[in-house]
Amino acid sequence: MFINKSVAEIYNRPVEILQKLIQYNTTNPPGNEAECINYIRGLLSDAGIESVILAKKPDRPNLIARIHGEGKANPLLLYGHVDVVTTEGQKWDHPPFEGKIVDGFVWGRGALDMKSGIAMMLTSFLRAKAKGLKPAGDIVLTIVSDEEPGGDFGAKFLVENHPDFFKNIRYAIGEFGGFPVRIGKKRFYPITISEKQICWIRATVHGQGGHGSVPVRGGAMMQLSKLLKQLNKKDLPVHITPPSKIMVEATASGLGGTRGFLLKQLNNPWMTKYILKLMGARGKIMYPLFHNTISPTILHGSKMINVIPSEVSVDLDGRLLPGFQPDDMINELRRIAGKDVDFEIIRFDSGPPEPDMGLFSVLSHILQESDPEGIPIPFLISAVTDGRFFSRLGIQTYGFLPMILPDDFNFTETVHAANERVPVAAVEFGTNSIFKLLQRFGQD
Numbered sequence: 001m002f003i004n005k006s007v008a009e010i011y012n013r014p015v016e017i018l019q020k021l022i023q024y025n026t027t028n029p030p031g032n033e034a035e036c037i038n039y040i041r042g043l044l045s046d047a048g049i050e051s052v053i054l055a056k057k058p059d060r061p062n063l064i065a066r067i068h069g070e071g072k073a074n075p076l077l078l079y080g081h082v083d084v085v086t087t088e089g090q091k092w093d094h095p096p097f098e099g100k101i102v103d104g105f106v107w108g109r110g111a112l113d114m115k116s117g118i119a120m121m122l123t124s125f126l127r128a129k130a131k132g133l134k135p136a137g138d139i140v141l142t143i144v145s146d147e148e149p150g151g152d153f154g155a156k157f158l159v160e161n162h163p164d165f166f167k168n169i170r171y172a173i174g175e176f177g178g179f180p181v182r183i184g185k186k187r188f189y190p191i192t193i194s195e196k197q198i199c200w201i202r203a204t205v206h207g208q209g210g211h212g213s214v215p216v217r218g219g220a221m222m223q224l225s226k227l228l229k230q231l232n233k234k235d236l237p238v239h240i241t242p243p244s245k246i247m248v249e250a251t252a253s254g255l256g257g258t259r260g261f262l263l264k265q266l267n268n269p270w271m272t273k274y275i276l277k278l279m280g281a282r283g284k285i286m287y288p289l290f291h292n293t294i295s296p297t298i299l300h301g302s303k304m305i306n307v308i309p310s311e312v313s314v315d316l317d318g319r320l321l322p323g324f325q326p327d328d329m330i331n332e333l334r335r336i337a338g339k340d341v342d343f344e345i346i347r348f349d350s351g352p353p354e355p356d357m358g359l360f361s362v363l364s365h366i367l368q369e370s371d372p373e374g375i376p377i378p379f380l381i382s383a384v385t386d387g388r389f390f391s392r393l394g395i396q397t398y399g400f401l402p403m404i405l406p407d408d409f410n411f412t413e414t415v416h417a418a419n420e421r422v423p424v425a426a427v428e429f430g431t432n433s434i435f436k437l438l439q440r441f442g443q444d
Helices: 014-023 034-046 115-130 155-161 220-233 242-255 257-267 272-278 281-289 326-337 360-370 387-393 424-440
Strands: 051-055 061-067 076-081 105-107 139-144 171-174 181-183 186-195 197-206 293-300 311-320 342-349 375-381 396-399 421-423
Touching: 014 034, 014 105, 014 115, 014 424, 034 051, 034 061, 034 115, 034 139, 051 155, 061 115, 061 155, 076 115, 076 424, 105 424, 115 139, 115 424, 139 155, 155 387, 171 387, 186 242, 186 360, 186 387, 197 220, 197 326, 220 293, 220 311, 220 326, 242 257, 242 375, 257 272, 272 281, 311 326, 326 342, 360 375, 360 424, 387 396, 421 424
Parallel strands: 076 139, 076 171, 171 396, 186 375
Antiparallel strands: 051 061, 061 139, 105 421, 181 186, 186 396, 197 311, 197 342, 293 311
16 A cells, blocks of 8 residues: 655655555546545645646546746647546456555556556656756646546646647647567567547438337348448458558568568558458557548437337447548448438547657657667557647647566556556656656757
8 A cells, every 4th residue: 555755755756656646546437536636736736836727627627737948949748647447347356446566566447547657747747846957848747637538528628728728839748658569579669649530420220110019121220230230341441641651661660571571561552451461460450550440339229129210320439540531431431331321420539630750759769778679669549549639739749658568568458457557667667768858858
């Protein structure tokens, strides 16, 4: 359990901060982030740093703090969320909200997503203040609520209602990236430069309705089953986007040889399908980075079991590649579904079509100093982060929360799962890396 110590040098104890953050149960829904954010505000206050609380609802607050720089560079944004996903239905070896250290790991919900990242950024921020760092530009720390279900009370609220707090910011760091991934004998460090866009769609079909006691052949429900079968059977087209292209080129260059040559063929749309298949399980993970995708998730039919509906719908979790618009998704779906299906856009969270790579070399150098054999690469992720909201203000987010991980540790399978945990050494590594960034950004 967390042991209360003097806050005098808390900036040297990121693991202790992480343990305390985990102990706040911020499962979303409902969130209940206020106590956790007040703890962070208290640490900032003890360090002599003022902060502002902004909230759409009082129990769903967001915090913004700033260390003023010399004005020689644009401000740098550090941001992250304190809400976490549920542990319901999971069996844990250690309690998910105690933050215990066992076998060199901090265990608990949020250890990876993303309270370890908060601990890294907060500790670096406090360290900058304690050491009297005068960065080239302001450092803006933003801690938000409500990222997991969509950001309506968090980053989205801040961007739409308080954009002035982020004026003149060009670059930000947030989740995910900077942790090692082995390909063959080489160690790569993906740094997220772009992400796909949410494009939620409702597909509706119609047919004859009636009483459940008199069966209807080929009704709306049967039409829906045909639609789902078609969507399961057919792929949407291959697309090569600027983020995926530079990701593939950098990875292929790092691999070299035959494997590098074959990987580079992903950028040939006539070959993408075959290379992904050749890659096996890793190809399945890469598939969404070259296609717009949809996943059927929610069905809407009759409200009563004895009524045959004349209209049924399915909600599709659609994800668009950078640079694409909802109409592009509808057109691709129409080619599969035909004209008898109605499509409605439920939600579209846009993102920039191309990344700004201006800070990438600085981040790469920081990683290579700590791991000279590591190969930093730009990366496109199929999921979304709060970066999509900040991009509306012209801010380029980099997924950069560096970690060193054991070779047998699977990051993606541990996030959101039972026994979520992070190595103690990874938290310290990330803190030191982010502090180096605070020292160096804007120095070129």
